[in-house]
Amino acid sequence: MRIATTTTSDALITQIQNLTTRQALLQNQVSTGESFTNASENPNGMAQLLNLDNEQSKITQYQSNANRALNVSQASYAALTQLKTISDRAGELVTLGQGTGGASSNTAYAQEVNQMIESAVQIGNSTFGNDYLFSGTAVSTTPIVPARDSSGNVTSVTYAGNTSQSTIQLSDTSSVAAGSSSSTNTGIKDFITNLIALRDALNANSSSALATTQTALVSNEDNLVDSLSSQGAVQTRIQSNQAQQTSRSQQIQSQQSDISSTDMATAVVKLSQTSTAYQAALASASKIMQTSLLDYLS
Numbered sequence: 001m002r003i004a005t006t007t008t009s010d011a012l013i014t015q016i017q018n019l020t021t022r023q024a025l026l027q028n029q030v031s032t033g034e035s036f037t038n039a040s041e042n043p044n045g046m047a048q049l050l051n052l053d054n055e056q057s058k059i060t061q062y063q064s065n066a067n068r069a070l071n072v073s074q075a076s077y078a079a080l081t082q083l084k085t086i087s088d089r090a091g092e093l094v095t096l097g098q099g100t101g102g103a104s105s106n107t108a109y110a111q112e113v114n115q116m117i118e119s120a121v122q123i124g125n126s127t128f129g130n131d132y133l134f135s136g137t138a139v140s141t142t143p144i145v146p147a148r149d150s151s152g153n154v155t156s157v158t159y160a161g162n163t164s165q166s167t168i169q170l171s172d173t174s175s176v177a178a179g180s181s182s183s184t185n186t187g188i189k190d191f192i193t194n195l196i197a198l199r200d201a202l203n204a205n206s207s208s209a210l211a212t213t214q215t216a217l218v219s220n221e222d223n224l225v226d227s228l229s230s231q232g233a234v235q236t237r238i239q240s241n242q243a244q245q246t247s248r249s250q251q252i253q254s255q256q257s258d259i260s261s262t263d264m265a266t267a268v269v270k271l272s273q274t275s276t277a278y279q280a281a282l283a284s285a286s287k288i289m290q291t292s293l294l295d296y297l298s
Contacts, residue, residue: 045259052259056252059245062171066245069168069178070238076133076180077231079126083188084224086116086123086195091221094198094214103205110202117154117195121146124157124188134185135161144189154196159189170241178234184227191220 093109101109124134124144131139143161146154163182167175194216201209 048259049256052252052256056249058172059249059252062169063242063245063249065168066170066238066242069170069176070235070242072128072133072168072178073231073234073238075126075128076178077228077235079123079133080180080184080224080228080231082123083120083191084221084228086120087191087217087221087224090116090195090198090217091214093202094210094217097198097202097205097210098207098214106202106205110199113195113199113202114153117192117199120188120192120195121154121157124192132161134180134188136179136182136185137164137166138162143185144192154192156196157189157192159186161185170238171245174241176234176238176241178238180227181230183223184230187220187223187227191217191224194220 090113093113097106097109099105121144125142126133132141132143135141135143138161141160141162143159145158145160147156147158149155163186165177165179165181167177169175194213197209198213198217201213
């Protein structure tokens with residue numbers, strides 16, 4: 001049976017085209033280290049990679065959220081620590097004011113308290129970036145608003161923030177309130193109010209007023225300690241979340257590598273085999289194409 005020249009030629013051309021495509025694919029795998037670059041080459045693998053890419057993108061956003069949450073909490077903690085230092089000194093001064101120093105000593109203590117009031121107002125209006133830390137969700141509003149007398153001394157303060165508390169998303173299922181609570185925020189105002197009362201009681205050299213103020217300051221101290229404890233717990237939670245997200249991110253990178261990476265040893269062997277077959281096909285094609293019609297008829 002004779003085989004048509006065109007049939008043989010077409011078969012050879014098809015074989016060479018297939019080998020060319022196969023060779024190019026293997027060369028790309030060896031050069032890039034990727035087992036596939038198009039969805040058509042591995043639809044299931046590409047779908048897995050897209051899902052992992054989506055999860056990795058969300059983790060990146062959550063990591064950014066966690067960094068901001070931690071920074072806000074740390075800034076709040078630092079400010080509250082400064083207020084705690086003022087509170088500690090206020091406790092010492094109220095005790096000294098009830099001692100035997102007398103009116104002149106208490107007047108000197110009052111001057112110190114007056115400076116502490118100014119510091120407390122400034123700390124109560126601390127910011128992180130452009131946002132006030134102790135305003136609740138009204139981050140553009142100055143939270144502690146002082147009223148002053150003709151000498152410039154603070155006579156009272158009001159709280160201008162709100163009682164809401166914003167949250168920051170840490171994962172698909174969890175969020176954290178990184179800022180201070182409403183009780184902390186209004187507690188700062190109350191603390192400054194009691195510092196004002198302490199200053200006035202010292203200036204008046206009033207033992208009864210000092211005793212009343214001392215009780216109030218103890219309550220303020222407890223509130224500050226609770227607030228510091230809460231911020232510490234928040235930071236621990238955020239840092240734990242960061243560790244989990246980092247671990248999962250590394251797992252995803254490993255999974256992506258397992259799916260897309262080329263088995264280099266196998267790919268090199270296949271490339272060598274394909275190149276050999278390609279060269280053989282070219283050689284065969286060259287000989288067959290040189291065969292004339294008379295060779296088939298003879």
